Amino acid sequence: MQQKKLAVAIFFSLLSGVTYAQDNVKWGYEGNIGPAHWGELSKEFATCKTGQVQAPIDIPSKAASTASAPIATSYSASAGEIVNNGHTIQVNLPNAGSAKLGAADYKFLQFHLHTPAEEKIDGMGFPFNAHLVHQSADGKLAVIGIFFKEGGENAALKPIFAAMPSAEGKVSLAANFSLNALFPPSLAYYNYSGSLTTPGCNEGVSFFILKTPVEMSSAQLTQFKNIFPLNARPIMPLNGRTITESN
Ligand SMILES: [Zn+2]
Structure with missing residues (x-):
């Protein structure tokens, strides 16, 4: 039990992006x-090497079955902070609301960029x-992924990019941030079970x-x-995982 508690503590300190396991x-x-x-840098990172349901993956769209419930978000504009944690820019919005993802409700924690x-x-x-990271009341994690392609200027990112620290550190958001502004018009998605894409690569994360x-x-x-020329983990093996989708 004690070990499990410690693992959970490490897990969430990793998620905060500010303090690390080691x-x-x-x-x-x-x-x-x-x-x-x-996987070799630390015992606590072993899952990065031994895990069998790791993220990210290359999603095979033809293999997906249409069984998943639509996403329902209930976000509200909120204050927060922009963190450069040395690996990404992360925006912490502790009071931004929640989303229904699959069968469960998840509280929004933070989003970060790759x-x-x-x-x-x-x-x-x-x-x-x-990646928009959410957590359920029983501690499970769910992440909404939003792809960006090159085109017009993204208005939602503007206040983040205007203030994001170029070196490790954090600043407060100048104005309340609206998560809804990040989303495309359609919330259709692919769902897969994976892991954190950063060490310790903890599994049990629903994407x-x-x-x-x-x-x-x-x-x-x-x-x-x-600031970050490349901060994406390479594609990990699918290992027979089932993909579901919503339309
Ligand atoms: Zn991510």
């Missing part, structure tokens, strides 16, 4: 501390994605990957890449 364990996206080595996008669909990648991308400008993409 502050002295450096990890990254390239070279000796890159994804291929995560370039290139971590998931793929039928081998097709996107230049950028957001709801929206099929419809939103747009961001090439200038916005460049601005993010100037």
Whole structure:
């Protein structure tokens, strides 16, 4: 039991993005501390190597069955903070509301950003994605994934990108942030069971990957890449997982 409690504590400290299981364990996206080595960097990262339901995946759309309930969000604009945790830009919105994902209700915690996008669909990648992390009352995690393609400037990202720290640190959001502004018009999604895509790669995370991308400008993409040129874990094996989808 004690060990389980400790694991949970580590899990959530990782999620906060500010404190880490072991502050002295450096990890990254390239070279000796890159994804291929995560599982060897620390005992607490072992699942990165041994896990069988890891994220991200390349979603095979033809294998998906249409069994999943629609997403129902009830978000409200809220105050928060923008964190550069050394691995991504993360926006913590502790009072942003909740979403019904599958059969359960999940409280929104934070969203963070990856370039290139971590998931793929039928081998097709996107230049950028957001992961919106939610947690149920019993501690389970669910993540909504939103793909970004290059196009018009993304208005929802503007206040984030105007203030995001280029070095590790955090700032308060200048105005309340509306999560709804991040979403595409359709909430149709693919659902798969996976893991955190950062060490310790803890499993039991349910992903709801929206099929419809939103747009961001090439200038916005460049601005993010100037801070994080690459912060996406490579595709992990599907290992026979079932994908469901909603239309
Ligand atoms: Zn992520």
